[in-house]
Amino acid sequence: MSPVTAGVLQLLTLIAALALAYRPLGDHMARVYSSEKHYRPEKWIYKAIGANPSAEMRWPAYLRAVLAFSAVSVLFLYLLQRLQGSLPGSLGFVSIDPDQAFNTAASFVANTNWQSYYGEQAMGHVVQTGGLAVQNFVSAAVGMAVAVALVRGFARSRTGELGNFWADLVRGTVRILLPIAVVGAIVLVACGVIQNFAGIHEVGQFTGGTQQWNGGAVASQEVIKELGTNGGGYFNANSAHPFENPTPFSNLFEVFLILLIPFALTRTFGRMVGNLRQGYAILATMGVIWLGFTALMMWTEFAHAGPAFDVAGGAMEGKETRFGIGGSSIFAVATTLTSTGAVNSFHSSYTGFGGGITMLGMQLGEIAPGGVGSGLYGMLIMAIIAVFIAGLMVGRTPEYLGKKIGTREIKLAACYILITPALVLCFTAAAMALPTPGDSMTNSGAHGFSEILYAYTSGANNNGSAFAGLNADTQWFNSTIGIAMLLGRFLPMVFVLALAGSLAEQKPVPETAGTLRTDKPLYAGLLVGTILIITGLTYFPALALGPLAEGLAA
Numbered sequence: 001m002s003p004v005t006a007g008v009l010q011l012l013t014l015i016a017a018l019a020l021a022y023r024p025l026g027d028h029m030a031r032v033y034s035s036e037k038h039y040r041p042e043k044w045i046y047k048a049i050g051a052n053p054s055a056e057m058r059w060p061a062y063l064r065a066v067l068a069f070s071a072v073s074v075l076f077l078y079l080l081q082r083l084q085g086s087l088p089g090s091l092g093f094v095s096i097d098p099d100q101a102f103n104t105a106a107s108f109v110a111n112t113n114w115q116s117y118y119g120e121q122a123m124g125h126v127v128q129t130g131g132l133a134v135q136n137f138v139s140a141a142v143g144m145a146v147a148v149a150l151v152r153g154f155a156r157s158r159t160g161e162l163g164n165f166w167a168d169l170v171r172g173t174v175r176i177l178l179p180i181a182v183v184g185a186i187v188l189v190a191c192g193v194i195q196n197f198a199g200i201h202e203v204g205q206f207t208g209g210t211q212q213w214n215g216g217a218v219a220s221q222e223v224i225k226e227l228g229t230n231g232g233g234y235f236n237a238n239s240a241h242p243f244e245n246p247t248p249f250s251n252l253f254e255v256f257l258i259l260l261i262p263f264a265l266t267r268t269f270g271r272m273v274g275n276l277r278q279g280y281a282i283l284a285t286m287g288v289i290w291l292g293f294t295a296l297m298m299w300t301e302f303a304h305a306g307p308a309f310d311v312a313g314g315a316m317e318g319k320e321t322r323f324g325i326g327g328s329s330i331f332a333v334a335t336t337l338t339s340t341g342a343v344n345s346f347h348s349s350y351t352g353f354g355g356g357i358t359m360l361g362m363q364l365g366e367i368a369p370g371g372v373g374s375g376l377y378g379m380l381i382m383a384i385i386a387v388f389i390a391g392l393m394v395g396r397t398p399e400y401l402g403k404k405i406g407t408r409e410i411k412l413a414a415c416y417i418l419i420t421p422a423l424v425l426c427f428t429a430a431a432m433a434l435p436t437p438g439d440s441m442t443n444s445g446a447h448g449f450s451e452i453l454y455a456y457t458s459g460a461n462n463n464g465s466a467f468a469g470l471n472a473d474t475q476w477f478n479s480t481i482g483i484a485m486l487l488g489r490f491l492p493m494v495f496v497l498a499l500a501g502s503l504a505e506q507k508p509v510p511e512t513a514g515t516l517r518t519d520k521p522l523y524a525g526l527l528v529g530t531i532l533i534i535t536g537l538t539y540f541p542a543l544a545l546g547p548l549a550e551g552l553a554a
Helices: 003-034 040-049 059-082 098-109 125-155 165-191 218-227 248-273 276-302 307-312 324-337 352-363 374-394 407-433 445-460 475-505 521-545 547-553
Strands: 200-206 209-214
Touching: 003 165, 003 248, 003 276, 003 324, 040 165, 059 098, 059 125, 059 165, 059 475, 098 125, 098 475, 125 165, 125 218, 125 248, 125 374, 125 475, 165 218, 165 248, 218 248, 248 276, 248 324, 248 374, 276 324, 276 352, 276 374, 276 521, 324 352, 352 445, 352 521, 352 547, 374 407, 374 475, 374 521, 407 445, 407 475, 407 521, 445 475, 445 521, 445 547, 521 547
Parallel strands: none
Antiparallel strands: 200 209
């Protein structure tokens, strides 16, 4: 079987698996977030934190709860790292330096999981399992809660109430993430992913000496890292490490976990607004972009010219032979079109255009299908922009799901889409202009510029992957990328929740013959075009200086 055929078969298998899970998981999540029943373990949690899960919140109260919970999470994770040297189960590792502890705390709470450290050489079992893995669950649940709040804004009318954040947070964790993670961890252990609390030990005899590795609860962290679109690896090699991702089957299963909830949330959206076809339209938009990027990546990596590439069957530099071009390309697109950031290959070693595709996937806003929750609310913001553009074309007040898109709504949507590009481009410009940050680049020229552009694109979009040629463990990059991650995560949520509150207060607008049908292929095509045009106009100059220049020079 040729490598191209193998890659296509993997892609088809993945699509079939996602299709089988789409309806039951989407409907289950809709029931979870619409239920008024509280399970006994959930009641214990509410009592412990002093929350009333039945109290409805308006958007300012919902936002305060999100920010308060996240602030406490950052502080807890920061202190856990700073105290690591005094904790049991630290494997003898010292406490983390202040700038790196801040960067890591901001990263995992913001669902980014950017790592400027070697996991197996810096973090002990307590920090890995009690700190990082816990944040993988709750940061994902926060994103889902915000998305559900926006969906309620569309579904409700004449009220500013968006539900209860604490109930949404706990239910998302207990009823959705935990059950899937338990089953997924068992599957990964069966594939060969390790799950233990072993200390540092020798794993074999090599030329010139022995090699040492530490064990860990890897399978349980690996599954939520992918399922929650987090991405932080237990080991520095991330999902290229055989202890995290040992076989082609585990590789495809991890991609399935990455895409599972973001795609299924479109059915949850359709079910909660009472119109499944609206969910299918969003799904079609996400699917078209994801398939297009995957096909383009596979073509770019398989077709790269040169005798060495021909012998290897494609651009194999930086890729694991057990996954090949196909498995690596599918993983790279899935992880950068979502907010996952996990890697099973070296993105810096991709072809010039291939590296640009991974970067562009993040710059779209990670909405195809995006992160858990963040992908859905990001796509709905783009849907509002597309409706507004269509309204300008025909001279009609734009409407979406029976809600008028007026001045207030479009301002909030515009602020949402401007935040991340401003963070990426401003921080990249500052790093290139100042003398010290440039010393961290391994390469010069277009590729060196791409390293820094990729780093801030990854941080501000809450992705977490890296070009890996950049030495980001400096005070400048730890601090600025940490700030970019926090602002890139929580500032957009301010506008999403304000928009949700504004929509929930409206009364429904009756559909007429002039209403734009947003559940038709024409609208899905308009939405795809809107996304690509907005992203292109925003990032094309920067991309032209980096990956495009490198690709055209190859």
